[in-house]
Amino acid sequence: MTARTWRRGEVVALRELWNGRIWKARPCFVVHDRPDQIALYVPYGAPMKLPPGSGIPRSEWELIDAPMHANVLRLATPGAAHSVLLFWDTDGTFDSWRVNLERPLRRTQVGFDYLDQELDIRVCRDRSWELLDEDDFDEARRRGVIDDEAAEEVLAEARRAIDRIERWESPFRDGWERWRPDPEWGVPDLPCGWDRIEAAAPVD
Numbered sequence: 001m002t003a004r005t006w007r008r009g010e011v012v013a014l015r016e017l018w019n020g021r022i023w024k025a026r027p028c029f030v031v032h033d034r035p036d037q038i039a040l041y042v043p044y045g046a047p048m049k050l051p052p053g054s055g056i057p058r059s060e061w062e063l064i065d066a067p068m069h070a071n072v073l074r075l076a077t078p079g080a081a082h083s084v085l086l087f088w089d090t091d092g093t094f095d096s097w098r099v100n101l102e103r104p105l106r107r108t109q110v111g112f113d114y115l116d117q118e119l120d121i122r123v124c125r126d127r128s129w130e131l132l133d134e135d136d137f138d139e140a141r142r143r144g145v146i147d148d149e150a151a152e153e154v155l156a157e158a159r160r161a162i163d164r165i166e167r168w169e170s171p172f173r174d175g176w177e178r179w180r181p182d183p184e185w186g187v188p189d190l191p192c193g194w195d196r197i198e199a200a201a202p203v204d
């Protein structure tokens with residue numbers, strides 16, 4: 001099966017997979033799906049499927065319904081081991097950027113799959129930054145969710161991202177904080193087939 005390219009306004013499932021099962025799933029509007037960048041938007045209140053409790057993958061879990069707590073735009077470079085997220089409050093006020101360390105997005109028949117790698121970098125308008133969730137990253141390493149080799153890659157990717165922040169490179173300088181969603185989009189639901197792993201297709 002060939003993985004498809006998505007059109008603006010289509011709703012896709014952005015999922016995290018762990019041990020061959022769905023660990024998290026969120027519905028997103030596709031802002032654009034280009035060879036150089038994938039942009040996905042999850043509005044406040046979007047109905048997600050999440051595991052209760054700790055955000056660190058474990059062996060047993062059931063998914064529960066949970067609404068999205070902010071308006072979030074995700075900018076991903078295909079193949080890159082991080083996305084840049086932009087957070088807005090419910091009233092549309094821009095809050096901050098977040099560099100989300102993660103396994104690169106993989107295309108599926110319903111959207112995109114990845115797995116979070118716990119470590120985040122929060123970036124403020126004044127270009128200051130701070131590492132977030134280092135304790136979760138350490139805990140994930142202790143539990144073997146992130147092995148030593150993967151951890152080294154995450155830390156190297158974080159260093160590259162910090163370099164880009166300090167030079168204020170794209171996408172930070174691109175004005176995305178002034179971006180607004182299409183007013184007709186509303187709140188998306190997870191697309192049909194979001195819960196089927198066999199819907200996943202290889203990237204290429």
Ligand code: MG
Nearest residue numbers: 100116118120
């Ligand atoms: Mg994260």
